[in-house]
Amino acid sequence: MKKYYLILLFVFCISSLYAQRNRREVIEAQKVAFLTRNLELSPEEARLFWPIYDEFTAERDKIIRQRNAITHDIGNNFRNMTEKKLEEAGDELVRLNLTEAELKVEYHEKFKEVLTPSKVVRLYYTENRFKNYLLNQLRSRGVNKVDNVRKLPDGS
Numbered sequence: 001m002k003k004y005y006l007i008l009l010f011v012f013c014i015s016s017l018y019a020q021r022n023r024r025e026v027i028e029a030q031k032v033a034f035l036t037r038n039l040e041l042s043p044e045e046a047r048l049f050w051p052i053y054d055e056f057t058a059e060r061d062k063i064i065r066q067r068n069a070i071t072h073d074i075g076n077n078f079r080n081m082t083e084k085k086l087e088e089a090g091d092e093l094v095r096l097n098l099t100e101a102e103l104k105v106e107y108h109e110k111f112k113e114v115l116t117p118s119k120v121v122r123l124y125y126t127e128n129r130f131k132n133y134l135l136n137q138l139r140s141r142g143v144n145k146v147d148n149v150r151k152l153p154d155g156s
Contacts (some may be wrong), residue, residue, distance in 0.1 A: 038126040048114035056107040067096045
């Protein structure tokens with residue numbers, strides 16, 4: 001257990017040194033350490049789990065990037081978009097949400113092949129805890145202040 005705490009401490013030290021550079025890589029390293037520590041993976045479980053998880057994350061990230069591109073486009077062009085274009089964008093957002101849900105179902109089955117049911121559930125819980133940790137870090141740095149939020153298309 002001490003080994004995992006040392007790894008986590010090391011990751012946090014590195015993250016503070018390179019906060020501006022390689023932010024995504026640092027966050028991913030923190031996530032790996034966080035998940036590893038909380039899931040208590042055996043070496044064999046880790047060997048089988050991480051390639052599957054990395055594949056899942058890459059596929060999920062593609063969907064998220066597509067969804068973000070659509071919402072960014074809507075945010076920038078809302079007033080100039082036709083009802084038809086808005087309908088198409090809405091339909092695509094729903095389709096992407098469905099695709100993400102199907103991906104989660106597919107990888108849930110794959111996770112169950114290499115982890116115990118309790119570790120699969122703990123994975124979902126730990127991912128959520130890590131996401132909340134990151135959000136709290138952003139809030140504490142003032143990133144989510146109201147002044148930094150763009151106006152919504154309706155002016156609110």
